[in-house]
Amino acid sequence: MGRAAKELKLYIFLLLSLLAILIWSFIDCFDLLTWFMEAFPVIAGAAVLISIYHKFRFTTLSLVLIWLHAIVLLVGAHYTYARVPLFDWIRDFFELSRNHYDRLGHFAQGFVPAILAREILLRKSPLRKGGWLFFILICFCLALSAAYELLEWLAAVILEDASEAFLGTQGDVWDTQKDMAWCLVGSLVSLLTLRKLHDKAMEKTS
Numbered sequence: 066m067g068r069a070a071k072e073l074k075l076y077i078f079l080l081l082s083l084l085a086i087l088i089w090s091f092i093d094c095f096d097l098l099t100w101f102m103e104a105f106p107v108i109a110g111a112a113v114l115i116s117i118y119h120k121f122r123f124t125t126l127s128l129v130l131i132w133l134h135a136i137v138l139l140v141g142a143h144y145t146y147a148r149v150p151l152f153d154w155i156r157d158f159f160e161l162s163r164n165h166y167d168r169l170g171h172f173a174q175g176f177v178p179a180i181l182a183r184e185i186l187l188r189k190s191p192l193r194k195g196g197w198l199f200f201i202l203i204c205f206c207l208a209l210s211a212a213y214e215l216l217e218w219l220a221a222v223i224l225e226d227a228s229e230a231f232l233g234t235q236g237d238v239w240d241t242q243k244d245m246a247w248c249l250v251g252s253l254v255s256l257l258t259l260r261k262l263h264d265k266a267m268e269k270t271s
Contacts, residue, residue: 068269072125079132083111090139095148102220103142107135124266126259127184134177137170146170163237171244174213175206175251180263182206183256187267194264203252210248214241 087107094100110131114123123131140149149166156164182205186192192201237243 075125076128079128080111080115083107083132083135086136086139090143094143095145099145100142103138103146107138107142110135121185121189122270123181123184124263124270126263126266127181130177130180134173137173141166141170167240167244168247171210171247172251172254174210175248175253176255177251178209179203179206179252179255180259183260183263184267199256202256203249206248206252207245210245214244217241 087104090104091100114128114131144150146167147164149164152164152166152169155161179202182202183198186198186201187194192198
């Protein structure tokens with residue numbers, strides 16, 4: 066079996082498994098409105114990736130990262146970020162102050178988009194590898210995080226008490242700043258650890 070055929074099988078598996086997880090996430094979800102707000106980026110992102118598949122095909126590494134990020138979002142959509150059972154257990158076992166699944170979500174918010182933006186810029190813009198690219202990617206991830214926090218603020222203004230499950234602040238007045246900090250950490254870790262692997266993946270794709 067050729068490389069193209071293996072990649073196609075992997076893409077089909079990622080798509081079908083994601084559809085199954087999406088359905089699971091919806092069934093008996095904690096709050097329907099929260100589910101929609103958390104799951105919508107997954108649905109919209111999948112639609113975009115399918116629509117551009119023949120024009121711009123992300124590397125297998127990027128697609129797997131997108132799949133993992135989507136799972137994080139869908140688990141949070143099902144339970145809400147403050148009620149994921151595994152992280153409740155971690156909170157209780159280590160006597161932590163809160164359920165930290167939200168921190169994982171914001172870490173992923175920097176970890177995955179950093180690689181996706183890197184791939185788009187290197188393949189579709191005059192930018193080349195180096196300090197400026199690294200700086201721009203970090204700024205992009207922080208801007209993305211800030212935009213998401215503004216969306217949460219807008220949801221709080223419009224929905225008032227109904228937005229609590231979506232916000233997931235768990236009483237922390239510094240939740241917004243900590244979310245952005247975790248996004249920053251995620252982008253730094255991603256770019257520092259996956260850069261060479263991503264370069265090899267792009268060489269195979271080009």
